[in-house]
Amino acid sequence: MRTYLKRSLAILTVCLLVLTLTAGCAPKPAAETPKEPAPAADKPFAGKTLNVIYMAQAGYQPPVFEARIKEFEDKTGAKVNLTFVKYDEQHEKIVTSAAAPTATYDVISLDLIWTAEFAEKGFVLPLDDRIAKDIKKDDIAPAIWSAFEYNGKTWAMPFLANFQLFFYNTELLEKAGYKEPPKTMEELEEMMTAMKKKGIVKYPWSDSWNQKEGLVCEYVWLTGAYGGDTFDAQGRPSFNQGAGVKALETMVRWLDKGLADPNSLVQDEPMAKDAFISGNCAFNSNWTFQYGLMNDPANSKVVGKAKMGLLPVAKDVFKAGSYETASVSGFQGMAVMANTKEPDLAWELVKWMTAPEFQAQHLEEMPVWTSVQQDPATLAKDPVMDVKSKEIAAVHHRPKVANYPEVSSIMQKYIHLALEKKMAPQAALDQAVKEIEALQ
Amino acid sequence: MVGLETSIRRKERPVLLGREPPAGRLAWRLVSPTLLVVFLVSLLPLVLAFALSFTEAHVVRGGIAWRFIGLENYRYYLGNRAFWESLRVTAFFTVVSLAVELVLGIGMALILNQPFFGRGLVRALILIPWALPTVVNARMWAWIYDGHAYGALNGLLLALGWIKEPLVWLSTAVPGAHVPVLGPFLKWVGDSTALNMILIGDTWKVTPLVALLVLAGLQTIPREYYEAARVDGATVWQQFRLITLPLLKPVILVVLVLRTMELFRVFDILYIIMANTIKVLSIYTFEEGIVFGHLGRGSALSFLVGLVILLLAFVYIKLLYSEEVR
Numbered sequence: 001m002r003t004y005l006k007r008s009l010a011i012l013t014v015c016l017l018v019l020t021l022t023a024g025c026a027p028k029p030a031a032e033t034p035k036e037p038a039p040a041a042d043k044p045f046a047g048k049t050l051n052v053i054y055m056a057q058a059g060y061q062p063p064v065f066e067a068r069i070k071e072f073e074d075k076t077g078a079k080v081n082l083t084f085v086k087y088d089e090q091h092e093k094i095v096t097s098a099a100a101p102t103a104t105y106d107v108i109s110l111d112l113i114w115t116a117e118f119a120e121k122g123f124v125l126p127l128d129d130r131i132a133k134d135i136k137k138d139d140i141a142p143a144i145w146s147a148f149e150y151n152g153k154t155w156a157m158p159f160l161a162n163f164q165l166f167f168y169n170t171e172l173l174e175k176a177g178y179k180e181p182p183k184t185m186e187e188l189e190e191m192m193t194a195m196k197k198k199g200i201v202k203y204p205w206s207d208s209w210n211q212k213e214g215l216v217c218e219y220v221w222l223t224g225a226y227g228g229d230t231f232d233a234q235g236r237p238s239f240n241q242g243a244g245v246k247a248l249e250t251m252v253r254w255l256d257k258g259l260a261d262p263n264s265l266v267q268d269e270p271m272a273k274d275a276f277i278s279g280n281c282a283f284n285s286n287w288t289f290q291y292g293l294m295n296d297p298a299n300s301k302v303v304g305k306a307k308m309g310l311l312p313v314a315k316d317v318f319k320a321g322s323y324e325t326a327s328v329s330g331f332q333g334m335a336v337m338a339n340t341k342e343p344d345l346a347w348e349l350v351k352w353m354t355a356p357e358f359q360a361q362h363l364e365e366m367p368v369w370t371s372v373q374q375d376p377a378t379l380a381k382d383p384v385m386d387v388k389s390k391e392i393a394a395v396h397h398r399p400k401v402a403n404y405p406e407v408s409s410i411m412q413k414y415i416h417l418a419l420e421k422k423m424a425p426q427a428a429l430d431q432a433v434k435e436i437e438a439l440q
Numbered sequence: 441m442v443g444l445e446t447s448i449r450r451k452e453r454p455v456l457l458g459r460e461p462p463a464g465r466l467a468w469r470l471v472s473p474t475l476l477v478v479f480l481v482s483l484l485p486l487v488l489a490f491a492l493s494f495t496e497a498h499v500v501r502g503g504i505a506w507r508f509i510g511l512e513n514y515r516y517y518l519g520n521r522a523f524w525e526s527l528r529v530t531a532f533f534t535v536v537s538l539a540v541e542l543v544l545g546i547g548m549a550l551i552l553n554q555p556f557f558g559r560g561l562v563r564a565l566i567l568i569p570w571a572l573p574t575v576v577n578a579r580m581w582a583w584i585y586d587g588h589a590y591g592a593l594n595g596l597l598l599a600l601g602w603i604k605e606p607l608v609w610l611s612t613a614v615p616g617a618h619v620p621v622l623g624p625f626l627k628w629v630g631d632s633t634a635l636n637m638i639l640i641g642d643t644w645k646v647t648p649l650v651a652l653l654v655l656a657g658l659q660t661i662p663r664e665y666y667e668a669a670r671v672d673g674a675t676v677w678q679q680f681r682l683i684t685l686p687l688l689k690p691v692i693l694v695v696l697v698l699r700t701m702e703l704f705r706v707f708d709i710l711y712i713i714m715a716n717t718i719k720v721l722s723i724y725t726f727e728e729g730i731v732f733g734h735l736g737r738g739s740a741l742s743f744l745v746g747l748v749i750l751l752l753a754f755v756y757i758k759l760l761y762s763e764e765v766r
Contacts, residue, residue, distance in 0.1 A: 092730070099499045122501045202605070211717040263587035266610040266634070268715075275588060338501060406732045409716065416717070420612055 045345045046077030052349065053093060053105040056084035058289065059160045059332065060365055065353075072352045078345055087111075097337060098123040106340035107349055110156040112147040112331045112397060113404050116235070119150040120402040124335040126153040130347050139356070139369050141393050147331045150400055156333025157354045161366040163327045163395050164221055164285050164311065165387070167294065171305040172282040175200045181307070183324070184315045185225055185250065188283065192259040195282055203261035205254055206281035208272040210265060211416040216398055216408050217328045219415055221285065222247035224326030224396035227317030230411075231399035237407075237436045240429035246314070248418055248425040255419060265419055277302055285311055287330060288366060291384065308384055310391055329395035331368075366392060403439055410435045493739035504735065513740035522724070523741075527748070529630035530720040533639060534703040540643050541699060542692070545650030550684075552651065553658045563655075566648040574645070578712035581641035585609035585713075610634040612717060635718055642709050646702075650695050657691030658684070693760040697753050704749050721745045 052069070056062050062084050069080050083105070085093060091114065097104035098121070110118060118124045131137060131154060137145070140158055148156040168181045176195045182188035192204035208214040219239075223230050228243025238244065254260035261281060264272070273290045275281050277300040284290075293299060294306040310325035317323055334354055336346040352358075359367035360375065363382050367373055373389045382388075401407050414432035417423040423431070493513055497506035517523040552563055569577070584592040587608040594606040612632045617623045661684065669679050707722035716723055725745060729738015 095499050095733070098501055099503050101502055121499075210715065212715045262608050262611070265612070266587060266608065266714075271586075274590075278588070278590060280588060403732070409727065409731070412716075416612075 043075075043077030045342075045348070048077075048342055048345055049079045049081065050107065050342060050345055050349055051081045051083070051103070051105045052107045053083045053085065053090065053097075054109050055087045055090055057087045058162065059109075060362060064362060068353060068358055072349060075352075076345070076348060078349075080349065094118075094123070094337075098339065101339065102341065103337040103339040106337055106342055106346045108335050108337060109159065110148070110333045110335040112329060112333070112400075113408075115148050115155055116150050116400040116402045117404060118335070119153065119155045122338055124155050125338050125340075125343060126155060127157060127336065127347070127350075128154050131157070134347075134351055139371050141368075141370060143329070143393055143395050144331060144368055147329055147395075147397055148333045148335075156335035157350050158331060158368040159334045159354045160332040161368045161392055162287055162330035162332075163366075163392050164217065164287055164330075165291070165327065165391055166309045166311040166325075167276055167284050167286060167290055168307055168309060169276075169279065169282045169302055169305055170307055171279075171302075172201055172204075181309045182312050183310075184312050184318050186315045188312050189250075189254075189259065192254070192282070193257070196257070196259060201280070201282050203258065203263075203280075204282040205259055205264070205284060206261035206267070206272055206275040207264045207284050208267050208269045208286070209251065209260075209416070209419055210268055211412045212268055213408060213412070214269050215412050215415055217330065218285065219244075219247060219251075219411070220396050220398055221311060221326050221328040222250060224328070224394075225311065225313045225317075226250075227314065227323070229396055231401070235399060235401050237399070237433045239411075240426070240433045245426055245429060248415060248429060251415075252418055252421070252425055255421075265416070276306070279305075288388070309387060310394075323394075325391055325394045327391050327395045329397050331395075406439055407436050410439075489739040490743065492736050493743050495736040497735040498733050499735070506736065509736070513737050514744065516737065517741060517744060522719070523744075525630055526719045526721050526724040528628065529635070529718065530704060530706070532629040532631060533635065533706060533720060534700060537639055537643055537646075537703050538696070538699055540639070541647050541650045542695065544643070544647045545695070546654050546688070548647065548651035549654035549658055550680075552655050563652075566651060568648075569645045570649045572645060574708045575712060577641065577645050578709040581638065581709075582610075582713045584641075585637055587611075608633075609637050610713065630718075632718070634714055638709055638713055638718075641713075642706070646699070650699070653691055653695050654688060657688045661687045689760055693756060696756050696760075700752050700756070701749050704745070704752070721748075 054062075054065060066082060069082060072078070073080055083093075090109065090111070094105065094108050094114075097108075098118075108124070110124065119126075135157070144158045144161065145154065148154055148158065166181070172195060173179075173181065173191070176191060176198060178191055178194075182191055195201050195204045207218060209218060220230055223239060223243045223246075226243035226246040228238075230237065230239040230244055232238045239247075251260065255262065255264075261267075261275065263275065267275065269286055269289075272284055273286055273293055276284050276286070276290065277294045279301040291308050295303055297303050300306070311327055313323060313326050334350045336343055336350060340346050354368075356367070356369040356372050359365070359369060360372045360378065363378060363385075366388055367378070370389075372378055373385060373392075379385050398404070399407060410432050414423065414428040414435075418425045418428040492506070494508060494510055495506040496509050496512075497504055499505075548566065552559065552566075572580075586592070587594065587606055587610065589595060589598060589606045591606065591609070593609060594603070597603045598606065610633070612634055614623065614627045614631060615633050615636060616626060665683050665687075666679055669683060674682070705722050706720055707726070710718050710720060711723055711726075716727055719727075721741075722745070725738055725741045728734050728741055732738075
């Protein structure tokens with residue numbers, strides 16, 4: 001019996017060893033790189049391998065991304081392994097890769113809400129020196145750069161630019177006797193009140209205010225519309241004073257007056273889009289994706305009536321030319337993992353993928369480069385580029401803090417409690433700030 | 441298979457000739473792959489998670505940083521209002537769902553146990569909801585409950601003229617908040633219109649399974665009992681209460697244990713429709729452990745949930761089996 005036990009223990013150990021070894025090998029397909037001829041001078045990275053993770057969801061679609069990668073392989077001689085995942089799966093996979101001694105992924109797409117976390121924990125490399133050397137920094141708006149800056153360093157190269165815009169239904173607007181969309185929050189509220197009174201539309205405003213990340217985004221641009229930010233420059237919550245309170249009070253007031261659809265409390269962004277394209281509401285704020293869908297006759301009832309414009313700001317912060325609008329950012333950059341073995345090659349890939357000539361060819365996404373946005377060729381192809389360029393320069397970011405998911409969860413909870421009228425706006429925001437401060 | 445055959449042949453050999461391997465040896469050899477898998481994917485993570493639950497742990501570059509803090513995580517939750525709120529709303533969801541499922545399930549089984557035309561077809565058809573993936577079911581109910589006029593339920597009620605304007609079915613308002621006693625109680629357990637509506641969606645999916653299990657139980661009850669009861673002049677209700685129900689007890693026990701465990705861990709339908717709004721224990725655990733990255737705290741919380749389920753199972757078995765024996 002003894003020997004038997006010993007033997008089975010030995011078998012078990014061997015099995016375990018084999019399993020861990022094979023598991024450890026899996027993410028390294030580099031082992032069987034075919035022997036290439038001696039690296040030519042113009043292919044400095046021949047024989048090297050890079051692993052890249054990217055999302056197959058919003059943004060440049062996989063075939064476009066793959067084609068661009070293929071060109072990179074041909075140019076540099078390097079081999080690139082691409083992994084496409086859903087947006088929601090990225091964070092977990094990147095964190096797991098960071099925990100490994102050698103990176104599973106060398107290049108990642110970095111959502112701006114992870115900037116602080118990844119920087120603070122040292123998951124990704126600062127790119128300032130490389131940017132200074134290789135990139136025309138002033139060709140990208142400071143509002144975009146700042147999304148990826150933390151502790152005075154830049155942690156990712158801007159790649160995808162998503163942000164919110166203002167959408168309005170011209171037919172309903174005209175019925176109420178207005179020719180132009182509102183420029184200020186006050187005008188907006190006045191128009192909505194008029195529409196409601198005349199019975200043109202039951203709820204003029206329908207938005208994505210369910211208890212999710214989207215609620216924080218809406219609240220961030222609304223706080224911006226009253227001239228403020230949710231967090232101060234040091235990353236301390238400041239939304240329980242001034243603009244933040246006005247923003248939440250506005251949301252609650254719109255609900256009270258029946259200007260905002262009570263469904264907003266249970267809608268996410270796609271559902272808010274549905275409400276808008278069904279012609280059931282006059283205004284909403286949403287991400288860039290709504291533009292394409294509202295002009296699609298297969299699904300939309302508002303083709304030709306719906307327009308996209310600048311989000312309004314409050315009268316007393318409105319300054320023509322400098323503070324006409326406020327939005328919220330949903331940017332993604334490309335970053336290099338700190339535990340990569342090929343930082344130079346990784347940077348080459350980042351440069352290649354984020355290059356202005358690539359973005360100029362693919363205007364289905366908003367280019368981050370000012371020169372591309374203002375290029376006559378771009379403007380000729382995209383009639384709303386002008387509006388988008390103005391809006392993107394006016395984005396406000398969500399707080400840049402290392403424990404962002406927890407902070408966001410607290411904000412979602414208390415903002416939603418105020419919208420449900422279970423708490424007064426000021427009290428809810430005070431409590432949220434108190435709980436966020438208790439986290440640190 | 442080959443091993444089994446040889447062993448059978450070996451057994452036939454005269455004992456005097458060969459060395460007979462110990463009886464357990466083959467068995468061990470056969471179950472060892474299973475044991476290995478169970479060890480690797482179930483036991484090992486369980487032990488690691490248990491160890492983690494006594495630490496403050498998070499992911500850092502190149503690994504996991506942890507610090508032993510004893511029972512601090514457990515103490516954190518037991519003194520945390522959010523944990524008790526989460527426990528209450530989970531318990532409420534479990535109890536109400538169970539009651540509805542059992543009553544409807546037994547009712548359906550009783551009907552399906554009667555002979556009628558097309559019974560076989562109906563028995564097969566009722567399983568369709570249960571065969572739906574939970575995610576599909578959740579998405580479907582989200583569309584049904586959409587608060588606009590184009591939501592299916594609102595559309596139906598509007599067409600019938602039962603309501604004048606679309607209702608917000610997934611509202612987080614407490615139903616009957618102004619009713620004395622009931623209102624404050626529902627608020628205390630964390631009930632909401634949304635929770636009740638989702639409960640209906642979940643019950644719709646699972647009741648057929650309960651019905652099927654109960655039906656299997658019903659078919660083991662000999663017809664003679666009922667005939668004898670009828671001869672003695674027992675009413676239908678008496679037959680149900682004195683024959684059917686007591687003999688169904690073992691099946692009901694199985695349903696109770698199975699469903700309590702599943703309901704207590706409910707995650708998908710609530711998460712898909714309401715994201716993190718209705719914080720039942722599983723959603724709370726997922727948020728703490730995975731979203732916020734508190735690996736230690738999340739582990740402690742999942743062990744607390746496991747403990748509650750274990751206690752419940754223990755109580756059920758004690759209650760129902762003791763009567764069974766008697």
